[in-house]
Amino acid sequence: MTSFRTFTELVLDRAAELGTEDAFIFLPDDANGSVPEHLSYAILDQEARRIASWLQANGAEGGQVLLLYPSGTDFIKAFTGCLYAGSVAVPAPLPTEQGQHFTRVSGILRDAEVRAVLTDSASAPEISAWLVSEGFTDVKCLATDTADHGDASAYRVPDLTPEHLAFLQYTSGSTSDPKGVMVSHRNLLANEAAIQNAAGTDGQTRFGGWLPFYHDMGLIGHILHPLYIGGSAVLLSPTSFLRRPHRWLKSIGDYGVTIGGGPNFAYDLCVRRVTDEQLAELDLSTWVSAANGAEPIRRETIEAFTRRFAPAGFKPESFFPCYGMAETTLLVSGTPKDRRPAVRTVDAAALEQGTLTDPVAEGTSRELVSSGVIHDFTVKIVDPDTRRERPEGSVGEIWVKGDSVASGYWKRPLTNVEIFDAHITDGDGGEDTGGWLRTGDLGALEDGELYVTGRLKELIIFSGRNLYPQDVERAVQATDKALGAGAGAVFTVETDRERLVVVQEVRISAVDGDLRSLATAIQSRIGQQLNVPAGNVILVRPGTIRKTTSGKIQRTLMRKLFLQGELTPLYEVLEPAVRGIVADAAGPALAATV
Amino acid sequence: MSVPTTGRTTDELTAWLSDRIALYLKRRPQEIDPSVPLAEYGLDSVAALSLCGDIEEDFDLILEPTVAWDYPTVQALATHLAQSLAEPAAG
Numbered sequence: 271m272t273s274f275r276t277f278t279e280l281v282l283d284r285a286a287e288l289g290t291e292d293a294f295i296f297l298p299d300d301a302n303g304s305v306p307e308h309l310s311y312a313i314l315d316q317e318a319r320r321i322a323s324w325l326q327a328n329g330a331e332g333g334q335v336l337l338l339y340p341s342g343t344d345f346i347k348a349f350t351g352c353l354y355a356g357s358v359a360v361p362a363p364l365p366t367e368q369g370q371h372f373t374r375v376s377g378i379l380r381d382a383e384v385r386a387v388l389t390d391s392a393s394a395p396e397i398s399a400w401l402v403s404e405g406f407t408d409v410k411c412l413a414t415d416t417a418d419h420g421d422a423s424a425y426r427v428p429d430l431t432p433e434h435l436a437f438l439q440y441t442s443g444s445t446s447d448p449k450g451v452m453v454s455h456r457n458l459l460a461n462e463a464a465i466q467n468a469a470g471t472d473g474q475t476r477f478g479g480w481l482p483f484y485h486d487m488g489l490i491g492h493i494l495h496p497l498y499i500g501g502s503a504v505l506l507s508p509t510s511f512l513r514r515p516h517r518w519l520k521s522i523g524d525y526g527v528t529i530g531g532g533p534n535f536a537y538d539l540c541v542r543r544v545t546d547e548q549l550a551e552l553d554l555s556t557w558v559s560a561a562n563g564a565e566p567i568r569r570e571t572i573e574a575f576t577r578r579f580a581p582a583g584f585k586p587e588s589f590f591p592c593y594g595m596a597e598t599t600l601l602v603s604g605t606p607k608d609r610r611p612a613v614r615t616v617d618a619a620a621l622e623q624g625t626l627t628d629p630v631a632e633g634t635s636r637e638l639v640s641s642g643v644i645h646d647f648t649v650k651i652v653d654p655d656t657r658r659e660r661p662e663g664s665v666g667e668i669w670v671k672g673d674s675v676a677s678g679y680w681k682r683p684l685t686n687v688e689i690f691d692a693h694i695t696d697g698d699g700g701e702d703t704g705g706w707l708r709t710g711d712l713g714a715l716e717d718g719e720l721y722v723t724g725r726l727k728e729l730i731i732f733s734g735r736n737l738y739p740q741d742v743e744r745a746v747q748a749t750d751k752a753l754g755a756g757a758g759a760v761f762t763v764e765t766d767r768e769r770l771v772v773v774q775e776v777r778i779s780a781v782d783g784d785l786r787s788l789a790t791a792i793q794s795r796i797g798q799q800l801n802v803p804a805g806n807v808i809l810v811r812p813g814t815i816r817k818t819t820s821g822k823i824q825r826t827l828m829r830k831l832f833l834q835g836e837l838t839p840l841y842e843v844l845e846p847a848v849r850g851i852v853a854d855a856a857g858p859a860l861a862a863t864v
Numbered sequence: 865m866s867v868p869t870t871g872r873t874t875d876e877l878t879a880w881l882s883d884r885i886a887l888y889l890k891r892r893p894q895e896i897d898p899s900v901p902l903a904e905y906g907l908d909s910v911a912a913l914s915l916c917g918d919i920e921e922d923f924d925l926i927l928e929p930t931v932a933w934d935y936p937t938v939q940a941l942a943t944h945l946a947q948s949l950a951e952p953a954a955g
Contacts, residue, residue, distance in 0.1 A: 509929075512910055513917030535910075542887055543914060733910065766890070769906075794903035798912075798933050803889070805906025843904055846895070 276430045276455040277462075277494070278353045284500050285315035293496065296343050297506045297521060299513075309343045314350055320420030321351025321412075325386065327420075328410055331428060333385035334358045334438065337484075338365065338375065338397060340390070341507035344415050345483045346493055348388040351414070352437070356428030359437040360384060360450065361484040366396055371799070376404055377448045378440050382680065387411045432456035438680055439486055439596040444738035450680040451596045460673035461490065461599035462498040464646035468604030469529060469559050469590065471495065477503035478527030478557075480511035480518050480536075485734065487564050490600040492530065503530075515540045516548040519579075523553030531561025531590065533734030534568055537575040538767075544578075555583030558607070563592040564734035566722070566768070567639040569613050586610050593641035593722055597690075597707055599674040602649065603720045605642035612640035612719050621723065624665040626714050640719040647672035650694065650706070651715055654726055657695045660714075665723050668713045669694070669706040728825050730762050730770065732802050739825055745800055746772055749792045752780035757815050759828040765847040771806040772796070773828055775815055776840060785809055785841035793843075805845035808837055872949065877942040880922075881915075885938065888914045898938035907932060923949060 274280040288311040298304040325331060335357045339345035345361070352359035360382045365372040379401075389397050391413035398411045412419060436458045443449035465471070477496050481488030496503040504525040511518050519540060521527060537560075544552075562572070576586045591611045592604040605611050618634040620627040629635035650659050651666040660666035669692060678686030693704040710727040713720055730737040742760040747753045757775035762768040772792060781788060789807040796804035814837065816824040831837055835853040844852070872880075878898050885902065886893040888911040896905065912932040919925055925948055935941045 509913060512913040514921065515917075539910070539914070543918075790901045790903050793906065794901070794933065794936070797903055797906065797908040801909040803906035803908040803911070804903075805889075845906060846891070 274459065275432050276434065277436050277458050277498075278356065278428065278430055278455070280459070281318075281350060281353055281497055282315075282427065284497055285311045285318075287311075288500055292502045294343060294346055294493075294502065295504045295525065296341075297504065297510070297517070298342075299507070299510045307343055309346065314347060316422055317347040317414075318350035318354045319422035319425040321348055321388070321414055322354035322357075322420070323422060323425040324412060324420035325351065325355035325357050326426060326428075327424070328386060328412075330357050330385040330410075331355050332357065334360050334382045336375075336379060336382065336384040336387045337361045338363075338387060338389045338393060339483070340364055340393075341480075341483055341505070341509075342390075344390050348414050349437075349483075349489075349493070350497075351388070354425065354427075356430050356434065357385075358435045360440065361437065361489060362440060363482065363484050364389075364393060365400070366393055372400055374445045374448065376400075377445055378450070379404060379406065379409075381448055382438055382440070382450055384409060388414050390415045430455060432459070437489075439489075440484075441486055441596045441736055442679065445741045445744075449682060449685070451676045452678060452680055453596075453599050453676050457599045457674050457676055458490070458494070459498075460646065461601060462495055464672075464674055465491070465495055465601050465604075466499060467645045468592070468601060468606075468642070469561075470607045471499050471501065471529060473500045475499055475501040475529055476525060476527050477501065478505075478518065478522050478525065478530035479503065479532065480506045480508055481532055481734075482508050485564075486594075486596040486600050487532070487561075487734070491561065511536070512539070516544045516552070519544065519552050519554065519582075520548075522557050523551075523555075523582075526556045528556055529559040529561070529590075530557075531559070531563070533565040534562055534571050535565065535733045537562065538568075538571045541571070541574045541578050549579070549582060552579070552582035554579055554588075555585075557584065557588050559590040560584075560588045561590045561592055561604075563594060563601075563641070565731045567591045567611075567641065568767070569637045569639050570766070572611055572639065591639050591641050593720060595709060595711075597676055597709070598647070598670055598672070599676065601674075602647055602670055603642040603644045605640065611642075614638045614640065614716065614719070614721060621665065624660075626663045626665070626716055626721065638721040638723060641713075641722050642720065643718050644720060646674065649715065649720065651713065652692075652694055652706075654708075656697070657693065657701075658697050659694055663714060663716045665712055665714045667726055668709045668711045668720070668722070670709060671706050675707045728761065730760070730768075730802075732768070732770070735801075737800065737802065739823075742770070742772070742796060742800060742802070743774075743823070745795055746774050746792050749795050750781075750788055752777050752782075752788065753792075754812060756821075756823070757812065759815055759823050759825045761825045761829040761832075763829065763833065763848060763851060765845075765851060769806060769845060769848050770796070770802055770804055771808070771829070771832060771848065772804060773808045773810060773815065773832060773837065775812045776809045777812060778840065786843075789841055789843050806843065806848050808832070808839045808842040808844075810837060810839060814838075872946070874942045874946045877945050878938055881938045881941055881945070884915060884918050885911070896938060898942070901936045902932060902938070903936060919945070925949065 294309040394413040438450035479492040594601040654667040692706040693701040712724040882896040
């Protein structure tokens with residue numbers, strides 16, 4: 271529908287057309303009775319011009335610019351300023367915010383080769399000191415919420431092509447090895463069109479959300495899509511939502527929100543924490559698309575939410591299960607409008623063997639929620655080892671091709687050949703022209719629906735966040751000197767939800783206190799610093815963790831040994847739900863002798 | 865034991881906290897031992913923020929999310945909450 275060559279052209283055009291209309295309404299934490307902040311298209315344009323002009327005057331045009339902000343309109347102005355300047359925005363979590371740390375952002379700073387850092391005046395002193403401590407004395411830091419920078423009248427519209435990068439999305443890679451997805455203007459425009467096709471949005475669409483702005487779904491869905499369609503968004507901070515989930519739902523009725531969402535856990539949180547009194551005040555009747563993506567989608571959650579919020583006007587066909595990732599800019603598939611999410615009940619044993627089949631009378635079954643249908647991409651299910659295409663209804667790795675698929679990770683040519691330019695083989699020595707993105711996710715296609723069934727990589731997904739096991743293992747081992755470096759394995763097991771399990775070797779002679787205190791210290795560290803519930807810790811003797819001959823931790827094998835009850839703990843603490851799925855070590859052996 | 869200013873005793877606060885924390889961690893309230901560190905039950909930042917939100921709703925008391933780590937058991941939290949509620953409201 272758009273004739274724009276770049277997202278910059280599009281935003282300049284929207285701003286000229288929509289002027290004083292609201293682009294964004296930000297709801298601050300209402301603890302102090304603060305009032306909503308309205309940002310019109312005209313003010314956004316004016317502020318973006320000032321910031322762009324400063325970037326152009328300071329040698330950042332065409333270069334990377336790190337954005338470190340709390341949730342709020344300052345981030346939106348700065349991101350738009352980067353688009354206007356022809357700079358490549360690099361959004362990242364604000365390290366001074368609770369639970370965030372400089373370590374990850376330092377990795378991004380080094381990898382992305384940033385020319386400037388934009389932040390707000392509250393964070394600027396600490397950010398400047400951090401830049402000096404990291405040795406980046408030539409990287410300028412600007413607090414964009416002050417009045418004395420940039421001359422809007424000096425701003426020049428840059429000469430950009432669709433192949434220029436719009437931003438780098440750093441949601442991949444471990445802390446020590448962050449990877450920035452290169453999203454071009456072409457990718458971004460293509461994905462915004464795909465979102466529009468999937469969700470049926472238009473200029474009257476109003477978004478409502480609370481996701482972090484550096485998260486792909488928060489940025490591309492809740493900020494850039496409203497600009498793309500010339501609509502608006504009502505936003506609050508993640509902290510505000512987590513403290514009081516009903517604020518998000520309340521804002522839907524207050525502002526006539528029509529679309530918005532988050533990972534599955536957000537709906538679960540609403541079901542558990544919204545009280546009857548709060549429910550009575552809600553009006554969810556305008557909400558036509560409740561997006562559910564970025565982590566496994568659960569039928570139980572969808573049903574519980576639909577039932578709980580039906581009295582507030584929530585409709586079952588409003589749920590919008592979807593699938594996507596930063597590597598495809600955002601959305602790959604979504605559930606058609608005005609249709610309930612599709613749920614496929616399959617035989618669990620057959621699923622483990624890689625096929626979707628109807629459940630059998632005696633067997634256990636699993637319910638898969640469809641992530642919807644595919645419009646703007648070609649998707650194939652491919653055997654990750656043989657690289658041959660798998661037939662309909664078979665599980666394999668999800669491979670994706672389309673205009674929204676990024677060209678690769680910043681400065682990672684070797685990885686990019688492997689991940690972004692995979693070839694499908696025909697089994698007779700031939701292969702296709704390539705260009706496939708390997709998602710690392712496992713899934714199946716059936717009757718046009720995409721079912722995501724698991725993951726090929728050891729990546730852990732909690733509350734929509736991607737976590738690398740090696741980062742968690744390192745944090746565990748940093749807790750105490752008695753814990754061996756490189757001698758732990760972290761993985762998840764599935765009960766009613768995914769649960770983290772930490773297996774860690776401990777040298778008893780080096781333990782000061784008791785093992786229980788040591789385990790609690792590990793749990794506290796993971797829960798507070800990595801924001802992940804660590805309900806399961808198994809401390810084991812040195813030599814228990816299996817490694818390959820090249821020294822790689824065998825997490826999948828450790829998970830299997832744990833579930834079979836074959837680990838001998840020195841000390842363990844397990845959640846009841848997890849204890850329930852661990853086999854009695856004697857069980858299989860006894861069964862075998864019967 | 866009692867906290868006359870709010871009509872909430874530490875025992876009542878202990879029961880309230882056990883109930884809330886069980887909800888966040890998907891446990892039964894009777895599984896939560898008031899003397900056991902919450903980290904042992906898998907407390908994380910979402911649960912800590914949830915707790916602050918609920919304390920704010922029910923007691924009109926604004927706390928930092930670090931409170932659940934500074935007072936790491938239900939017992940310690942109940943005592944802290946009782947003291948905070950007993951103090952005259954500041955500013």
